[in-house]
Amino acid sequence: MRVQQISIFLENKKGRLARVTEVLGENSINIRALSIADTTDFGILRLIVNKPDLAYKVLKEAGFTVSTTDVIAVEVTDQPGGLSNILRHLDKVGINIEYLYAFVTQTASSALIVFRVEQVDEAIKILQENGVRIVPGSEVYEI
Missing domain, CATH: 3.30.70.260 (ACT domain)
Incomplete structure (x- = not known):
């Protein structure tokens, strides 16, 4: 009954969000829902994706700070x-x-x-x- 959400800590810099979506796309991971909470310096991107375990792995390997939440x-x-x-x-x-x-x-x-x-x-x-x-x-x- 739980859904696994991927949370990514992003510096508020040009191209960071684009890089996340690029990594997901390269690995055939489809975004089902997303939310971004931001401040001047950083943001937290929350995602529901079709392959949460793979998303966690590939984003971590790409150097992102990633966590999962139920x-x-x-x-x-x-x-x-x-x-x-x-x-x-x-x-x-x-x-x-x-x-x-x-x-x-x-x-x-x-x-x-x-x-x-x-x-x-x-x-x-x-x-x-x-x-x-x-x-x-x-x-x-x-x-």
Whole structure:
């Protein structure tokens, strides 16, 4: 039920992001979702890719500072309040969301939201108990 996210520390310099995507492309790794948090000097690029283990390996070999993180992907109905309903379940039990980002699936009726929480197993349990569809990594990697 967990999804493996690749995080890359990038100096805020010309060409660094292009080099990451070049390394991934050279190794037939497809980006499924991404998020960038930046400051003046550096940024953290977070990726969901179709081959997370290979992405970690080739980026490390290319000299990047890389880590992996377990995140949760949930299906959210594409309607007003869809995300709010999910967040409410986590809030009720005191699970804090460190960050999240979204991407659209091939169907227009839903989106996927990627969550980073400290208590991954507890969050999965609470969401499943409340009828929220947790999307397994194997499915997310193939979107």
